Amino acid sequence: TARTSTVYGEVRFRPVPELQLIAGLIHADGYRRQAQRFPAPVVGESSYDSLSPRIGLLWEPRPDIQVYANYSRSAEFPTFIELAQVAAFVPVRQQHAWTFEVGTRGKVGWASWDVSFYRAQLRGEMLQFTVSPDVPASTFNADRTLHQGIEAGLSLEPARWLRIRQVWQYSDFRFRHDAEFGDNRLPVVPRHVLRTEIRFGTEALHVAPNLEWVPQGAWADYANTVRAPGYAIVGLSAGATVARGVDLFVDARNLGGRKAIGDVSAVIRATPASEIYYPVERRAVYAGIRARF
Numbered sequence: 001t002a003r004t005s006t007v008y009g010e011v012r013f014r015p016v017p018e019l020q021l022i023a024g025l026i027h028a029d030g031y032r033r034q035a036q037r038f039p040a041p042v043v044g045e046s047s048y049d050s051l052s053p054r055i056g057l058l059w060e061p062r063p064d065i066q067v068y069a070n071y072s073r074s075a076e077f078p079t080f081i082e083l084a085q086v087a088a089f090v091p092v093r094q095q096h097a098w099t100f101e102v103g104t105r106g107k108v109g110w111a112s113w114d115v116s117f118y119r120a121q122l123r124g125e126m127l128q129f130t131v132s133p134d135v136p137a138s139t140f141n142a143d144r145t146l147h148q149g150i151e152a153g154l155s156l157e158p159a160r161w162l163r164i165r166q167v168w169q170y171s172d173f174r175f176r177h178d179a180e181f182g183d184n185r186l187p188v189v190p191r192h193v194l195r196t197e198i199r200f201g202t203e204a205l206h207v208a209p210n211l212e213w214v215p216q217g218a219w220a221d222y223a224n225t226v227r228a229p230g231y232a233i234v235g236l237s238a239g240a241t242v243a244r245g246v247d248l249f250v251d252a253r254n255l256g257g258r259k260a261i262g263d264v265s266a267v268i269r270a271t272p273a274s275e276i277y278y279p280v281e282r283r284a285v286y287a288g289i290r291a292r293f
Contacts, residue, residue, distance in 0.1 A: 004030040024054040030077040044089025050075035065106030073098050082139040093141045097122040110157045119148040130265040130276055144176035163199040187219040187266040207238040226270035231260035245292040257283040
C-alpha cells in the first residue's frame with residue numbers, strides 16, 4: 001500500500017516588466033506499508049512529511065534572453081524498491097536537499113545557448129549498492145552529500161545548411177565528511193560528458209555525424225578504488241522529407257563497434273570479480289519512417 005500527496009503553490013510578482021520575483025511552497029506527505037510473504041513473512045510501514053519552500057527570480061533583458069536564479073528545498077520519499085531489502089523491511093529515511101541554481105538561456109543571431117550551474121547540499125541521500133549478482137541492490141541513507149555541476153548547451157547555425165550542437169555536463173558528486181567514506185566521490189556518474197553533433201543540410205535533407213565522449217569513466221565503488229575507463233563513440237544520423245508530413249530517418253550508433261563500460265552498479269568496494277559493469281550499445285542501425293497527419 002502506497003500513498004503520496006503533494007500540494008504546490010506559487011506567487012509571481014513583477015516590480016518592473018523585465019523582472020519576475022517568484023516564491024513557492026510544496027507540502028508533501030507519504031505512507032508506505034508492505035506485507036511480504038516470500039522468502040519470509042515481513043510486515044513494515046513508514047510515513048513521511050515534508051515542507052519545501054522556493055524563492056527565485058527571472059530577468060528578461062530582451063524577449064529572447066533569460067537570466068534566472070533559484071534557491072529551493074526538495075524532498076524525495078523512498079519507494080518499495082528502497083524499503084523491501086533482502087527479506088526485510090528497512091525503514092529508509094526520506095532524502096532532502098537545499099539547491100542553488102543560476103543560469104541563462106537565449107539566442108543572439110545564429111547562436112543559442114542554455115547554461116546552468118547548480119549546487120545541492122543533500123541530507124540522507126538514498127544510495128544503492130550491489131550485494132551480489134543474484135541479490136537485489138540494497139539502499140542506505142548517507143549523512144551529508146554534495147551534488148554540484150554545470151549543464152551547458154550551445155548551438156551554432158552560421159548557415160542554413162550547417163548547424164553545430166554541443167552539450168557538456170560536468171558533475172561533481174561527493175560525500176561530505178562521511179564517517180566511512182570521507183570526501184570520496186560518488187560512483188556511477190562520470191565527471192565530464194561531452195556530446196557533439198554537426199548537421200549538414202536542412203530539415204528536408206540532412207546528414208549529421210555525432211560524438212559522445214567520456215574522457216574519464218565513473219568510479220565503480222564508494223571506496224574510490226576502481227574507476228571505469230573513458231570512451232569515445234561515433235555515430236551518424238540522416239533524414240529526408242519525401243512528402244508533406246512524411247520523413248525517412250536513419251540512426252547509426254557506435255559505428256566503430258567500440259567496447260566500453262557504459263554503466264555501473266555501485267558496490268562498497270570493487271574487486272576484480274565484481275559483476276557490476278554494463279556495456280555501451282554495440283554497433284547498431286535504426287531506420288524508419290515518420291508520418292504526420
